[in-house]
Amino acid sequence: MEEKLTEAVIEAIRLAATNLPEDVINAIKGAYEREESRIAKFNLENILKSIEIGKNERIPICQDTGTITFFVEAGIKNPYLSEIGEILLEATRRATQEIPLRPNAVDVLTNKNSGDNTGRFVPIIHWELVEGNRIRIAVLPKGGGSENCSALAMLNPIEGFEGVKRFIVKRVRECGGKPCPPVILGVGIGGSADLALKLAKKSLLRPLGMRHENERIAQLEEEILDKVNSLGIGPMGMGGRTTALDVKIEYAHRHPASLPVGLIIQCWAHRKAFIEVDEKGKVKIWQ
Ligand code: SF4
Structure with missing residues (x-):
């Protein structure tokens, strides 16, 4: 059984690395339709070609295959x-x-690459124990260029959602083309510094186009998306209407004195895949 499950996880990593899910492809195609500038259309067309080549030839869609992050809901x-x-x-x-x-795990002390994407605390595994007998694993390989633009703000609670919007728009403007736009913004509000960033990354697992179930949070997602797309950074930072494909927010209760905001910036290569293992070892893989 161990070999069967290992093979399933390898297959899910392969799927994530070589094939973007439909929600992401549709969002990029939608952006292509909306863009008017030739350069923005040209960049999106090239992105769509890379996605097609990766899928047809089963090769990674970007040379940076990222740091692998697993979110495990462990029944x-x-x-x-x-x-x-x-x-x-x-x-x-x-x-x-x-x-x-690409081997992307470097020892902080020696600068030596482990060569196999494993090392101290990597791949990153977030565990959550849940009721029941199913294990659900989300695979999220995350590129370094976009991760370098991720950020945390510890706002004064009095700044409220206006402060949240200001922080995110400022950070996206500062980063310009560095995170390979069009990006997807994962935002975590509340909790603590570490929880806000974890929620921000986990929120990226929600399908593009799906708004948060809470109406006020859903509205905030829309407001941030509009503001970011009015910056004009555009695909690959060369101008256009589409700086972000979507904004995802998750939130937690906060300390009375703190309003943490975690921002995880994901590039257009929004790679993800999911595995479910039931109590009999039956495996399901999807994107
Ligand atoms: S930020 Fe994303 S698209 Fe850009 S090089 Fe890194 S993984 Fe590739």
Whole structure:
């Protein structure tokens, strides 16, 4: 069973690295239709060609295959639960060889690359214990260029949602073309510094175009999207209407003195895949 599950995780990593999900492709195609400038259309056309080549040839759609992040919802009654941590590590090592992925794990002390995308605390694994017997794993390879633009603000609560918008728009403007726009913005509001960033990254798993279930948060997503798209940064930072494809927000209760805002900037190469393992070891993979 361990080998079967390892193979499934490798397949999910391959799917994420080589094939963008429909929601992302549709958002890029929609942006292409809306853009008027030739250069913006040209950049989006090239992005769509890269996606097509990756899919047809089963090769990574970008040379930076990212740092692999797993979000695991671990059903406490699943009999394979104790094996999953080691399976994720082994699958990452083998996927690096087999797909192949660029080795992106560098030792902070020696600057030596481990060569297999594993190392101290990487791949990044976020665990959440849940009721039931299913394990659901989200695979999110995240490029370094866009991650470099991610940021945290510890706002004064009096700044409210206006402060949240100001911080995000300022950060996106500062970064310009660096995160390979059109981007997807993951935003975490509340909690603590670490929780805000974790929620921001997790919010990226929600399909593009799907608004938050809370009406006020959904409205804030729209407001930020409009403001960011009025910056004119455009595809690959060369001008245009589409700086962001979408904004995703997740939120938590906060300390009375703090309003943390985590911002994770994701590039157009928004790679993701999902795996579910039931109590009998039956596996489902999708995007
Ligand atoms: S930011 Fe994204 S699209 Fe740009 S080089 Fe990195 S992974 Fe590739």
